[in-house]
Each structure stands twice: as C-alpha cells, then as structure tokens.
Amino acid sequence: MPFQIRFAKIDLTEREVSIEDFPEEILTKYLGGRGMNMYLLAKRFRPRMDSLGPENPLIFGTGFLTGCLNLGSRMNISAISPETGYLGDANMGGDFGAELRYAGLSHLVIVGKSKDPVYLWIRNGDVQIRDARHLWGLDTVETQRAIRRELGEARVQVACIGLAGENMVKFAGIRTGLKSTAARTGLGAVMGSKHLKAVAVRGTEDLHIENPQGLLSYYKELIKGLMERKWIQALGRLGTPLMIALGNTAGFLAVRNHQWTSVGEAGSGLVAENLDRYSTGMVACWSCPVHCRHRLKIRGEKDKEVYEEGPEYASVGSMGWKIGNLDLESILQVVELCNRYGLDAISTGSYIAWVMELYQNGIIDEKTIGFPLEWGDSKSIKRIIHIIAQREGFGDILADGYFARGRLPPEAEQFLLQVKNLPMEMTDERLTKSFALGMATASRGACHMRSRPSLDILRLPSSLLEKLYGGEVDPDFTSYRGKGRMIWWHEILYAVCDSLGVCRFMTVFSSPNAPQYKEFNDLIYLSSGRRISEEDLKTVGERICTLERRMLALWGMDRKQDSLPFRYFEPVPEGPAKGHQIDLAGFNKMLDEYYELHGWDENGRPTQEGVKRLEIPL
Numbered sequence: 001m002p003f004q005i006r007f008a009k010i011d012l013t014e015r016e017v018s019i020e021d022f023p024e025e026i027l028t029k030y031l032g033g034r035g036m037n038m039y040l041l042a043k044r045f046r047p048r049m050d051s052l053g054p055e056n057p058l059i060f061g062t063g064f065l066t067g068c069l070n071l072g073s074r075m076n077i078s079a080i081s082p083e084t085g086y087l088g089d090a091n092m093g094g095d096f097g098a099e100l101r102y103a104g105l106s107h108l109v110i111v112g113k114s115k116d117p118v119y120l121w122i123r124n125g126d127v128q129i130r131d132a133r134h135l136w137g138l139d140t141v142e143t144q145r146a147i148r149r150e151l152g153e154a155r156v157q158v159a160c161i162g163l164a165g166e167n168m169v170k171f172a173g174i175r176t177g178l179k180s181t182a183a184r185t186g187l188g189a190v191m192g193s194k195h196l197k198a199v200a201v202r203g204t205e206d207l208h209i210e211n212p213q214g215l216l217s218y219y220k221e222l223i224k225g226l227m228e229r230k231w232i233q234a235l236g237r238l239g240t241p242l243m244i245a246l247g248n249t250a251g252f253l254a255v256r257n258h259q260w261t262s263v264g265e266a267g268s269g270l271v272a273e274n275l276d277r278y279s280t281g282m283v284a285c286w287s288c289p290v291h292c293r294h295r296l297k298i299r300g301e302k303d304k305e306v307y308e309e310g311p312e313y314a315s316v317g318s319m320g321w322k323i324g325n326l327d328l329e330s331i332l333q334v335v336e337l338c339n340r341y342g343l344d345a346i347s348t349g350s351y352i353a354w355v356m357e358l359y360q361n362g363i364i365d366e367k368t369i370g371f372p373l374e375w376g377d378s379k380s381i382k383r384i385i386h387i388i389a390q391r392e393g394f395g396d397i398l399a400d401g402y403f404a405r406g407r408l409p410p411e412a413e414q415f416l417l418q419v420k421n422l423p424m425e426m427t428d429e430r431l432t433k434s435f436a437l438g439m440a441t442a443s444r445g446a447c448h449m450r451s452r453p454s455l456d457i458l459r460l461p462s463s464l465l466e467k468l469y470g471g472e473v474d475p476d477f478t479s480y481r482g483k484g485r486m487i488w489w490h491e492i493l494y495a496v497c498d499s500l501g502v503c504r505f506m507t508v509f510s511s512p513n514a515p516q517y518k519e520f521n522d523l524i525y526l527s528s529g530r531r532i533s534e535e536d537l538k539t540v541g542e543r544i545c546t547l548e549r550r551m552l553a554l555w556g557m558d559r560k561q562d563s564l565p566f567r568y569f570e571p572v573p574e575g576p577a578k579g580h581q582i583d584l585a586g587f588n589k590m591l592d593e594y595y596e597l598h599g600w601d602e603n604g605r606p607t608q609e610g611v612k613r614l615e616i617p618l
C-alpha cells in the first residue's frame, strides 16, 4: 500500500460507507490529524448546527506520521462540541491511531444516527456497521473486552464510550486502552447521540515507507538525543505528576476552584514518587520510547482490585487539589471511576469544584444536591460522579456542564470559571502570564494543550529565547513582554505536531533544543518522499490556527471571548504566589501582539487578506 492518507465516510442513518483518497493539494495544506480534521469539519460547518444532531460530523484523524517511526503516534477526534457549543477537538494517544493506519485508513468521518446502538468494525479497509445493543450500558473497559472476545482477535484496538457518552453527558470522552482518552469538549456525547458505542480496528497491512533504512537510522539518532535529556528520563520514570511538586512550591495549582494556588505541606502526599506504591511498571503509547505513564494496581469500586494506567498531572489535579482532595489513593479511585464511565476527568473535576464552591457559599444546599458536598470528601465525590454519569437527580443538571448554569440560581454563574464555555483546568495561570494568555486564546476554550510554552518557567537566557522565537521575549515568567509572541509561536508549532501525530513531550514543550520543524521535515521526507520546506510547514500550522479562528468568528466570537474569569484579575490571597494577578493593561498588550503576529485584526478576527492567502475554505 502506498503511503497515503485516506478516509472512510460512514453514514449511520443510511448505513452507507465510502472510502476516498485526499487530493494531494489538500494533503500538503493540512497533512493529517487535527489539520485535516479541521478541513473536514469546515467543509460541513454551519454555525447553527446542533452538536447532538445527526449532521454533526464526528471525525477521527490520525497524524500524517502516525504508525511510522515518529515522535509519538497520536491522533485527534473533532466535531462541534456539545460541552461548549463551539469547536470540539481532543488529542488521543495509545495504539488506536497506528492500528487504524495499518488498516489502510487515516480518517473517519461519521455522520447520521443509527436507530439502534452499533459499533464499527474496521479490518484492512473493510468497514462494517455491527449491532451493539448487547454492549450498551457496559463501561469503557468491559466494552473493549467484550468486543475483542466477540471478534476473536486479541490485538483489536477499540475506541469507545461508557455510560456518560451514552447518556450524552456534555463532557463525556472517547476512551481507548486503559488510559488514553480524547477527553475534552464532550466528543463522547456526540458518539452517544449517534448511538455509536465503539469503533474497533485491526490492521495487518504494510505502510509503505519511502526510505525505511534511512528512516530507521535517522529515528535512532533522534531518539538517542531525546532520551539523553534529564527531563525525558524523569518523565519516563515518574510520568507527568513529576510537575506537581514544582506547581505547589511555585504556587500555580488551581486549589478549591482557584481560591488558592498552593496546598503547601499538605500536598506532600501527592508527590510523583508516591505512585511507586501502586505502580507495576511504566507503559507507552504506540512506538514511543518515553513511556510516561504508570500501570497501576489499585482498589477500585467495591474494593475490587483493578488495573489502571496513568494518572496524569491533569487528572491528579482535577480530582485532587481542585476539589480539595489531597488523598492520593482516593484520587486514583475517582480517576478510575471517571475513566470507566468515560468522563473527561478535567471537566468533571472543574464542575464539581464549581458546585463545591456554591455549596461553600450557601448558593445551593444539601437539599438541591441530595447530600452534603464538602471540599475533599471522597465519598461525596464518588457519589456525585455516579449521579452525573447516570444523569440522576442533581447529576442530571450538572451533566450539562456549562449549560447547567441556567438551572441554578443566578449567582451561581460567576463561580463557573471558564473560557469559551470550557471550564478552567487544574492549573492557575495568574503567576505565569504567557500561560494565562494561552488559556484565553485557545481555540477550543480554556486549554493548555493548544499553546503552553512550558519553557517560560525555565528562565532561559534572553538571547536563546530571541533566537528561538524570532523576537524579544522576557525570560521572567511574571512579565508580559514578548508573551504574545511566545503563544503565537507555540500555537503554530503545536498545530503542526497535531497534524503529524507528534507528542508534545518530544518537541519544544520540553526543551528549546527538542525536535521541531527541521526534524519534522526530515521525518516527512524519509517516510513519504514528500519534500516540504520549513516555511511551508509553518504555513500549515498558521493555516490550521486561522481556520479554527475563522470558525470561531463565524460563531460570532472575537476579542471579548479571548478573556479570563474574574478571579484571574484578583490577587492570589496567600501562599508562594501571593499578590500575583493578571493586570488588564498587560493582558491586552499581549493580546495585541498575538493578534498582530497571527495577521488577525485588532478584534482577533482573521482578515480577508489572510483568509485568501492561506486559502481558508470558509
């Protein structure tokens, strides 16, 4: 099979499947993964489309290099988001993407709605729509097992929803394996709305690599360099929770719905090393030598011994300090519960934190919720997760996420900290101004994955920063100077990464010397024989960012939505970041610089000239 990017269009209403190749011109403009997903979404885009309606396309897209020897093998899933009403997109690791590639497909565009629950079975280019009535109601782990048993193939990879997706909880995710989830923006609810329980895939076809020997030698060198870095070694030993201690010492944790930013000594139980007690070893996404997550053995529901993978810094934070829970074992259990139900742990934690603060302030009471909801009470946390996923009682209200505010007292809304209807995450960005700008401008709503310039906390020399970013950037992370440039630069780089299937941890997220455009170009050439200049690759990133921005503009969004919740403009009351806040004038300066570099107008809207130059299809 030649190296190609090919998609299957599946209409669940009509039960029709067709397979098409992307024209070469579209391939070079969007590559694959998130870029191609955005192109496919734009082709079907209507601002008033119902996110839970049959016309909303659910798009699975593997990176251009997913399945090759690559820096990770990730993929994106996209649609109009039920959680926000705007752009839905989530990146997912694991083995599913590579398997899809070996089955001869890179993208799936799923439209329509099946009358009864179904799942897709994809094997070497053949796509079948199969009955899933017997799977409806199973959790995400049981579903994967049941499908493997039914198909009689142990190596089948399955991406599926749990009860949360079936019940169209607006922040349900799509899960594969024991950890990897396309978590944010509620794509599991889109899957549930289509009565699509799972996508199962097995591929045994060869992926034609243009220069296999050359790719192997190049990859080995690249990986050798990466694996010698201390940060990557620490990631492979401790996973992303290694960042917890730093966050607590510096003061950038979103404690109790961002009321504080550090838990001080009380957080000592959450340090990454404590996971060793539960860990049976480290595991990785397909072909990744870093292996940044633990395989854990824990006591789950009803004290049953269960295996789990992770946890990420993000899920420890969201089910930990954000809701006042500092007990590691309890955190692992509630993360596992979210995973089984197929809930996005970040949004789930954020909505629980919101309601806990409402309870703290007497805005809602025990009668409304059905039980007391004190910070850190692990019993109540489990209880509320159950009723959200099952849409029972108060859980049915909270299952609507941002849209739950209409069913609560008017004072409730201000405590729901969000950007573009997506709740803030586990980090408080008042200290680090570039991080704050990135949250405000991320195209899918409050999200660190679109642009986080982690380097900003390293206080690197200004000369190095200037060389990397092509302009002046202040090495002080509390300064606003040059941070618009930083976010612009990272947004474009990460859009390219998401189109290639490259993991953040293998690029400039981790180190200024980590692989970026030159190395990506070499990998593209050795894998596919296509020569793309560094400038052209940057233009791909620019095109993806501007296309996403164009969709936001068509939804009526502009500068007003590139903002932050009220708490960010108030000083941190105590702890190591005491007194830090976002200053509106400084924030606006960053925003102006960021818009200018993207070539958007002063309101953050793409210009006609930019739309034309980048050949945006909207």
Ligand code: SF4
Pocket (backbone or CB within 6 Å): 071, 072, 073, 093, 094, 283, 284, 285, 288, 289, 290, 291, 292, 293, 503, 504, 505, 506
């Ligand atoms: S570094 Fe971690 S998240 Fe990234 S591809 Fe490797 S195992 Fe997956």
